Amino acid sequence: MAQKKSKLHELEIIVCIKPVPDPRKWDKLKLDPETMLLNRSQVPPVINALDLNAIEQAMQIKETNGGKVTVVTMAPPDAADQLQEALALGCDQAYLLSDIAFAGADTLATARCLAAAIKKIGRIDLVFCGAYSLDGSTSQVGPQVAELLEIPDLTHVVKLQIEGEGVKAECKTESADVIFESQFPALITFDREVNQPRLPGMVGIRRAKDISVVKWNAADLGINTDQVGLKGSPTQMLNVFTPTIGRKGEILQGSALELTSQLLSKLRTEKLLQ
Amino acid sequence: MDFDLPKEVALVKRTVRDFAEKRIAPLVPEMEATQKFPVSLIKEMGELGILGLITPPEYGGSGLGYLARMVAVEEVSRISAAVGVSLQVHHMGVATLVDFASEEQKQKYLPPLSRGEYLGTCAITEPTGGSDLLGMCSSAVSRCDGYLINGRKCFITNSHLCKAPIFVAKTGEGPKGISAFVVDADTEGFAYGREEHKMGLWGANTGELIFNNCRVPKENLIGDEGDGMKVALKIISEVGRAGMAATALGILQASFEEAVKFAKERTLYGKPISNLQAIQWNIADISAQLDSSRMLCYRAAWLKDAGRDCSIETTMAKTYVTESALQCSKKALEIHGGCGTMMEYNIQRFFRDAMVCISAGGTSEIGKLVISRAALS
Numbered sequence: 001m002a003q004k005k006s007k008l009h010e011l012e013i014i015v016c017i018k019p020v021p022d023p024r025k026w027d028k029l030k031l032d033p034e035t036m037l038l039n040r041s042q043v044p045p046v047i048n049a050l051d052l053n054a055i056e057q058a059m060q061i062k063e064t065n066g067g068k069v070t071v072v073t074m075a076p077p078d079a080a081d082q083l084q085e086a087l088a089l090g091c092d093q094a095y096l097l098s099d100i101a102f103a104g105a106d107t108l109a110t111a112r113c114l115a116a117a118i119k120k121i122g123r124i125d126l127v128f129c130g131a132y133s134l135d136g137s138t139s140q141v142g143p144q145v146a147e148l149l150e151i152p153d154l155t156h157v158v159k160l161q162i163e164g165e166g167v168k169a170e171c172k173t174e175s176a177d178v179i180f181e182s183q184f185p186a187l188i189t190f191d192r193e194v195n196q197p198r199l200p201g202m203v204g205i206r207r208a209k210d211i212s213v214v215k216w217n218a219a220d221l222g223i224n225t226d227q228v229g230l231k232g233s234p235t236q237m238l239n240v241f242t243p244t245i246g247r248k249g250e251i252l253q254g255s256a257l258e259l260t261s262q263l264l265s266k267l268r269t270e271k272l273l274q
Numbered sequence: 275m276d277f278d279l280p281k282e283v284a285l286v287k288r289t290v291r292d293f294a295e296k297r298i299a300p301l302v303p304e305m306e307a308t309q310k311f312p313v314s315l316i317k318e319m320g321e322l323g324i325l326g327l328i329t330p331p332e333y334g335g336s337g338l339g340y341l342a343r344m345v346a347v348e349e350v351s352r353i354s355a356a357v358g359v360s361l362q363v364h365h366m367g368v369a370t371l372v373d374f375a376s377e378e379q380k381q382k383y384l385p386p387l388s389r390g391e392y393l394g395t396c397a398i399t400e401p402t403g404g405s406d407l408l409g410m411c412s413s414a415v416s417r418c419d420g421y422l423i424n425g426r427k428c429f430i431t432n433s434h435l436c437k438a439p440i441f442v443a444k445t446g447e448g449p450k451g452i453s454a455f456v457v458d459a460d461t462e463g464f465a466y467g468r469e470e471h472k473m474g475l476w477g478a479n480t481g482e483l484i485f486n487n488c489r490v491p492k493e494n495l496i497g498d499e500g501d502g503m504k505v506a507l508k509i510i511s512e513v514g515r516a517g518m519a520a521t522a523l524g525i526l527q528a529s530f531e532e533a534v535k536f537a538k539e540r541t542l543y544g545k546p547i548s549n550l551q552a553i554q555w556n557i558a559d560i561s562a563q564l565d566s567s568r569m570l571c572y573r574a575a576w577l578k579d580a581g582r583d584c585s586i587e588t589t590m591a592k593t594y595v596t597e598s599a600l601q602c603s604k605k606a607l608e609i610h611g612g613c614g615t616m617m618e619y620n621i622q623r624f625f626r627d628a629m630v631c632i633s634a635g636g637t638s639e640i641g642k643l644v645i646s647r648a649a650l651s
């Protein structure tokens with residue numbers, strides 16, 4: 001049993017979740033060659049896998065330190081289902097940011113919406129995101145939200161501890177695992193290794209039924225519609241295509257010495273060796 | 275008319291599917307090899323909350339209801355019908371307490387059943403014949419502050435996994451001469467008897483409960499003396515049959531999936547056998563029987579949640595779906611050719627499991643008797 005730390009104030013944690021097409025059904029996902037949009041009708045949305053890690057982390061903190069966990073998504077209205085699941089997992093309240101004006105958002109336009117909502121929700125200690133989404137996968141939304149909120153961000157976190165009035169986080173980088181510390185408030189993005197997300201319990205599912213999801217549109221957020229959606233997106237998608245990766249096999253012949261020099265010259269022409 | 279599951283029930287279904295695939299599927303080979311129930315799973319099912327689906331929140335459950343319970347048993351049975359049947363009979367024990375027990379009995383027995391300290395059961399059948407309830411021999415003789423029980427229950431699911439079985443015994447003659455009780459397993463004169471070896475549902479514990487001058491205190495009587503027949507009929511027809519239908523529905527779904535997968539993978543004459551019309555017709559039959567089965571099941575559970583009469587609809591579901599599971603798992607097995615008979619393939623397990631579901635919860639003949647009686651009335 002983790003001990004409840006008495007001196008700490010009740011933490012306010014916000015978790016940003018993104019509905020993504022169920023990875024188990026990606027074989028049914030089709031890209032419309034005309035509109036360059038994914039046809040998602042055959043593939044039901046689920047909570048982005050790493051966002052489940054973020055929720056799990058928030059739950060563990062709540063269980064040890066107390067506090068409140070709020071879940072937010074910018075998505076079409078049927079994402080209420082994913083929010084309901086987050087509530088079933090133990091989150092206390094849920095916000096659905098939905099407006100026709102939000103459609104076609106790039107990462108910046110998404111981050112603007114999320115940041116506006118987080119500001120409106122009020123005092124926060126921690127904002128949690130997944131390190132990346134399974135569909136767009138840019139890893140940009142978390143850091144952009146932090147930038148807009150003017151709070152520090154720690155990304156690709158694989159271990160997190162609450163220490164006093166802040167956090168200590170182990171982050172995975174390409175070269176090393178680095179340990180950072182930050183005061184509250186801070187934004188953290190999580191990698192898959194951080195924990196093993198739980199399943200929603202039946203009692204949680206029953207409890208979630210009685211919590212209603214709060215819905216906010218652009219006007220509720222007080223956000224200018226040319227800052228969000230396709231209009232507010234500096235990124236223009238030019239083309240989406242499936243790269244074709246060909247393989248070529250070649251059999252070299254000769255003595256060992258000949259083979260070696262043939263191989264070396266081939267590797268040099270392919271610029272694989274200097 | 276809305277054919278979609280309510281949102282929270284859809285979430286129950288997805289969650290239990292996930293749980294069954296991750297936590298139950300790895301246990302199946304061991305269950306098949308040893309025919310033993312994986313005891314550690316009881317606690318896990320308790321933590322997930324599927325043991326308390328029909329238990330009100332004040333006794334540690336979620337009270338999500340019978341449709342949620344239907345889809346949970348279906349999803350568990352899709353992976354392991356043996357676990358499915360154990361779960362469903364557990365709910366029979368729970369339902370008896372919820373519907374008929376005193377406040378003290380509920381407080382004593384329901385919370386540990388929700389937590390998964392042990393599984394529940396409901397012991398009615400005796401060697402004298404499950405179809406002939408009144409033919410039972412077990413006696414409960416009133417003695418000062420309790421009852422003296424003698425008799426033997428057989429074919430009882432979860433028999434050896436239950437620390438407080440619910441059972442019925444004769445306190446008199448005729449339909450009013452049967453009473454329901456709960457017994458603590460450590461009571462003197464109570465013993466677990468033999469464990470059965472069945473042709474299917476390997477790993478589900480089926481066995482005997484033996485009462486040999488067993489003194490059960492008065493406060494263990496469920497309802498009033500003479501209520502036993504009413505209790506048993508309601509629990510069997512509305513809860514037990516729904517549960518067997520759900521178990522068979524899971525087997526049917528699994529058989530459908532295996533049939534489709536095999537038909538697409540197996541190549542003959544240079545093409546997958548799914549190109550052969552004979553195979554397509556079988557797949558069509560399985561598909562339609564699966565869908566009609568599911569609708570019968572869900573409607574029965576929906577009626578129960580609505581507090582409406584559902585015993586005929588539930589009996590229809592039980593009889594039709596268990597028979598369909600047997601027919602369709604046989605067709606799916608045949609689609610597999612010789613492979614279908616090999617123990618490496620799951621389909622032989624589904625077929626054996628489906629066969630065992632026919633008599634559990636009342637045979638098809640008894641089902642038809644109930645349905646035809648209503649139709650002809």
Ligand SMILES: Cc1cc2nc3c(=O)[nH]c(=O)nc-3n(C[C@H](O)[C@H](O)[C@H](O)COP(=O)(O)OP(=O)(O)OC[C@H]3O[C@@H](n4cnc5c(N)ncnc54)[C@H](O)[C@@H]3O)c2cc1C
Pocket residue numbers: 016017018048050051072073074075105106107108110114128129130131132133135136137138139140141142235
């Ligand atoms: C195939 C594809 C390619 C794309 N390429 C680009 C591109 O190159 N540049 C670009 O700007 N946009 C791009 N987009 C659009 C981008 O996916 C969306 O703007 C999306 O809203 C956020 O980006 P992401 O999925 O990359 O999120 P990421 O930054 O990878 O997501 C990280 C985390 O941010 C949070 N988060 C992300 N979106 C939301 C949300 N809507 N609500 C709540 N929390 C959220 C979640 O916690 C998530 O785990 C692309 C989309 C697709 C489908």
Ligand SMILES: Cc1cc2nc3c(=O)[nH]c(=O)nc-3n(C[C@H](O)[C@H](O)[C@H](O)COP(=O)(O)OP(=O)(O)OC[C@H]3O[C@@H](n4cnc5c(N)ncnc54)[C@H](O)[C@@H]3O)c2cc1C
Pocket residue numbers: 363395396397398399401402403404405406428429430431432472475480630633634635636637638639640643
């Ligand atoms: C896996 C499994 C689990 C079980 N779990 C439990 C449990 O948890 N609790 C419990 O109490 N019981 C349980 N049972 C027992 C089950 O309820 C009985 O097997 C069932 O009621 C049939 O009783 P029987 O086996 O004695 O068959 P019998 O009653 O002897 O029936 C023999 C045959 O006669 C037919 N028959 C009987 N009456 C008629 C009639 N009027 N008209 C036409 N045909 C008729 C039957 O259909 C059957 O074909 C379980 C059984 C199995 C196989």
